[in-house]
Amino acid sequence: MRRIGIPHPRLPLPEPGQADDPQAFLAWLAGAIPMVAHLGIRDMTREGESLAWELALEPNLNDKGTGFGGALTAQTTLLGWCWTTLWLRERGLARDVVVADATQRFLAPVTGDYRMTCTPEAPEGTESLASQLESRGRGRIALVQQLWCGGTLCLEARGDYAVLKAD
Template identity: 40%
Template sequence: MHQARVDQFLDHVKSSIPLVNHLGLNRVIFENNEVCFHVSLAPNLNDKGTGFGGSISGLCTLAGWALTTLLLIEADLERNVVVKTGTIDFFAPVTSDFVVRCFCPDLKGSDLLIDKVQSKGRGRLPIVAEISQGDVLAVRYSGDYVALDS
């Protein structure tokens, strides 16, 4: 998918979900069945001067939704996408601008999603979203997203 289409998607997200405009989401990259959110730390600070868990959780949840949605758009199978489950672990503080890297841990997961949506009209995608600070994994989010009949 061309970056211009991904930028258009981000504009749509920002206009449809007003909160996103306040989370410091600067850029979305979608390549090789992976989404990367480039995020500024400043609007996501907590009282300790590190990343606020609530906004980090929200960005990880949004990244899973974006990955699922963009995979479907790329396959010309636009559907409503919702989060079904999500869990998050915080291993280290987020102390600088960061990237949320979101992917399906099963290399065939995106193909399975597309096959299910084509055959049954709906499908599921398990995802992982991670934030690293240097060489340290700071956050890991795991979730399941469902594509529903339009």
């Protein structure tokens, strides 16, 4: 059980050259952030610089029977946090990540199960983050999240994620 003010233990880093097991990462995440167990995340995949979640709509319904904006906003923020955390872990870095700024644009109602993707906003985003970490010990990256319900883009979000200095 989580306690206020007590950090959750970090997930051990994967072996060098290995990526995190998606299901193990999601299980750890649900323990670290209790609300994750209630977001309807069914699957997580990583391809190149894209991280994607498949989600169920039912736990995220609003009073109108469509996606609740607050839940969708939380998911976009968390997906960006996961993208940054997994990127660091692939490089053998266990670092704290925080969202520094986030915006969302709701484009269409979410009426069924959906897919969220997260990618760097700029093509040079990861190179810039790596350079910042090397030179200053901390860095920031801008990420874009998109929510797709079938072929319809329902939500676009953008967030700046800060990687803090090592303890």
